[in-house]
Amino acid sequence: LSRYDLLIIGGGINGLGIAADASARGLSVLLVEKDDFGGGTTSASSRLIHGGLRYLQYGEIGLVRESLRERGLLARQRPHLVRPIELLIPTFRGVPPPGWIIGIGLSLYDLLARDPLFARSRPFSMGEVLRREPGLTREDLRGGYLYGDGQISFPERLCVELMRETLAAGGEALNHTRVAALRKQNGRVTGADLRDELTGREWQVEAELTINAAGPWVDAVNRLLPAPPPRLIGGTWGTHLVLPPRPEGPRGPLYAAARKDRRPFFLLPWDGRLLVGTTDVPFEGDPDRLAVQEWEVEYLLSETNRLFPGCRYSVTDVQFTTIGIRPLPASAKTAGAITRRHFVVDHSRLHGSGGLASVVGGKLTTYRSLAEEAVDRALRILGRPPVPCPTRLMESSPAVHELEREAASLARRVGVPDEAAPRLARLYGRRAAEVLERIGDRPELGRPLAPSCPALLAEVAHAIEQERARTVEDILCRRLMLLPPPEGAAEAVHRVWPESGAG
Numbered sequence: 162l163s164r165y166d167l168l169i170i171g172g173g174i175n176g177l178g179i180a181a182d183a184s185a186r187g188l189s190v191l192l193v194e195k196d197d198f199g200g201g202t203t204s205a206s207s208r209l210i211h212g213g214l215r216y217l218q219y220g221e222i223g224l225v226r227e228s229l230r231e232r233g234l235l236a237r238q239r240p241h242l243v244r245p246i247e248l249l250i251p252t253f254r255g256v257p258p259p260g261w262i263i264g265i266g267l268s269l270y271d272l273l274a275r276d277p278l279f280a281r282s283r284p285f286s287m288g289e290v291l292r293r294e295p296g297l298t299r300e301d302l303r304g305g306y307l308y309g310d311g312q313i314s315f316p317e318r319l320c321v322e323l324m325r326e327t328l329a330a331g332g333e334a335l336n337h338t339r340v341a342a343l344r345k346q347n348g349r350v351t352g353a354d355l356r357d358e359l360t361g362r363e364w365q366v367e368a369e370l371t372i373n374a375a376g377p378w379v380d381a382v383n384r385l386l387p388a389p390p391p392r393l394i395g396g397t398w399g400t401h402l403v404l405p406p407r408p409e410g411p412r413g414p415l416y417a418a419a420r421k422d423r424r425p426f427f428l429l430p431w432d433g434r435l436l437v438g439t440t441d442v443p444f445e446g447d448p449d450r451l452a453v454q455e456w457e458v459e460y461l462l463s464e465t466n467r468l469f470p471g472c473r474y475s476v477t478d479v480q481f482t483t484i485g486i487r488p489l490p491a492s493a494k495t496a497g498a499i500t501r502r503h504f505v506v507d508h509s510r511l512h513g514s515g516g517l518a519s520v521v522g523g524k525l526t527t528y529r530s531l532a533e534e535a536v537d538r539a540l541r542i543l544g545r546p547p548v549p550c551p552t553r554l555m556e557s558s559p560a561v562h563e564l565e566r567e568a569a570s571l572a573r574r575v576g577v578p579d580e581a582a583p584r585l586a587r588l589y590g591r592r593a594a595e596v597l598e599r600i601g602d603r604p605e606l607g608r609p610l611a612p613s614c615p616a617l618l619a620e621v622a623h624a625i626e627q628e629r630a631r632t633v634e635d636i637l638c639r640r641l642m643l644l645p646p647p648e649g650a651a652e653a654v655h656r657v658w659p660e661s662g663a664g
C-alpha cells in the first residue's frame with residue numbers, strides 16, 4: 162500500500178497546479194485523473210487568460226486584481242503558450258451597455274492592470290472600427306473600444322507542463338486512473354481505491370490529506386463518501402464552435418453583446434481558425450452526460466452571422482464543438498452573476514470529516530494563485546511548517562522569438578526544415594530541444610506525421626516517453642494539439658507505436 166502526504170483527485174489545470182506547487186514545496190504527492198490530463202473543463206474553455214473585465218460589473222475588484230496579476234505572471238513565465246492580444250468591443254446604437262459605461266470600466270481595468278506587456282484600452286471611432294474589421298456590420302454601429310488581454314493557445318499543454326514539473330519535483334501523476342471509492346477511518350478520509358481505466362488494474366493508496374480538485378465532478382467525488390457533504394458546485398455549462406476563418410469574417414479578437422439575450426460572447430482567431438463562444442446555462446445533471454444542444458449551435462452561428470453578415474456560416478461549416486461546465490459555487494444567483502472566485506473547503510469544518518478538502522470554482526487564469534492558496538492550507542492542515550510558494554518567483558522565460566530561433570538552429574542541425582521551428586517552440590517552449598534531439602539518433606523521426614501535417618513523428622515518441630500519453634487521442638489531441646487530427650495521423654501513430662493497437 163503506497164502512502165502520500167497528498168492525494169489530488171483531478172488532472173485539470175487546478176489539480177495539476179496544486180500537484181506541481183505541493184511537490185515543489187516538498188510534500189509527497191499523487192495526482193490521479195480518470196481520463197487524460199487537461200481533457201475535462203480545461204480544454205473546453207475560451208482559452209483566455211483574462212482579468213475578467215465583466216466581473217467589474219459585479220464589483221469583484223479583488224478577483225480582477227488577482228486575475229490581472231496572474232495574467233502578467235503567466236505571460237512572462239510561459240510566453241510560448243500565453244500571448245497578449247487586443248480585443249475589439251464594437252458599440253451599437255440602442256444596445257446596452259452604452260459606450261461611456263464600457264469606457265469607464267476599461268479605465269478602471271487599465272488602472273488595476275498597469276502592465277506594460279498588455280495594451281491599454283482606447284476608444285475607436287466608427288471609421289477606425291471598420292478599418293480594423295471591414296466585415297463588421299454597419300447596422301447601428303457607433304464605434305468601439307480596443308483593450309488588451311491574454312490568450313492561451315493550448316491550456317492542455319500547460320497541463321502537460323505542470324504534470325512534468327510535478328514529476329521532476331518527485332511527485333507522481335497518473336492519467337486514466339479513477340478514484341472509485343474514498344476510504345474513511347474514524348471519521349477521517351484516509352485514502353482511496355483507484356482503478357486504471359485502460360488496464361482494469363485496481364489498488365489502494367493512503368493519504369494524510371485528499372484534495373478533491375475534480376472541477377464539475379467535485380460533488381460526484383464527494384458522493385463516494387458514506388455521508389456526503391452538501392452540494393458545493395452549481396455549475397453552468399458553455400459551448401464553443403470552431404469555424405474555418407473567412408475573408409469576410411473577423412480579423413482579430415472581438416468581444417460583443419449577443420443581440421438575442423445581451424449576453425457577452427467572444428469571436429477569437431485561434432490556431433488558424435475561429436473560436437466562437439459561449440453559452441452560459443445552469444447545469445444540474447451528470448457532467449459525463451453533457452451534450453451540445455442544437456439551439457446553442459444556431460444561437461452562436463446566428464450571432465456570428467449578424468455581426469459579420471458576409472460570413473454566412475451554416476451548421477455544415479462547424480469543424481468541431483467544445484462543451485464544459487464552469488465549476489462555480491452553488492448559488493441562487495443568475496448564471497452570469499455567480500462569483501468566479503475560488504474557495505478551498507476544508508471538510509473538517511464543513512461536516513466534521515477530516516482528511517479531505519474540496520476546490521470550488523477557479524478560472525484557468527487563476528490556477529496558480531488557487532494552487533498557492535490550496536497548498537498553504539494543506540501545510541496548515543497537515544501541521545507542517547510554512548514553506549514559501551516557489552511558483553510566484555519562477556523566472557521569466559526567453560521571449561518566443563528567441564525560443565523559435567533556438568529551435569530553428571537545432572532543427573537545421575538534425576536535418577528538419579526551419580518551418581517546423583515556430584510550431585515546436587510554441588508547443589514545447591524550452592523543451593523543443595528534447596523533441597529535436599530524438600531525431601539525431603533516429604533520422605526517420607524527422608518526417609511529418611502525415612502528408613501536409615505540421616507535426617513530426619519525433620513528437621509522438623516524445624508524447625509517449627516523456628508526456629505520459631497513453632492513447633492515440635491523448636497523443637494527437639492533447640500533446641501534439643492536432644484538433645481535429647488530419648487524415649492518416651492515427652495510422653502514423655500506430656506505426657511509431659505498434660503497442661497502441663486500435664488505440
Ligand SMILES: Cc1cc2nc3c(=O)[nH]c(=O)nc-3n(C[C@H](O)[C@H](O)[C@H](O)COP(=O)(O)OP(=O)(O)OC[C@H]3O[C@@H](n4cnc5c(N)ncnc54)[C@H](O)[C@@H]3O)c2cc1C
Nearest residue numbers: 171173174175195201202203207209340376399524525526
Ligand atoms: C465554456 C467555458 C469557458 C471558459 N473560459 C475560460 C477562459 O477563457 N478563461 C479562464 O480563465 N477560465 C475559463 N473557464 C473556466 C475554466 O476553464 C475552469 O474553471 C477550469 O478549467 C477548471 O479546471 P479544473 O481543473 O478545476 O477542472 P477540470 O479541468 O474539469 O478538471 C477536473 C478533472 O477531474 C477529473 N475527475 C473527475 N472525477 C474523477 C475521479 N473520480 N477520479 C479521477 N479524476 C476525476 C475529470 O476527468 C477532470 O479532468 C471557462 C469554463 C467554461 C466551461
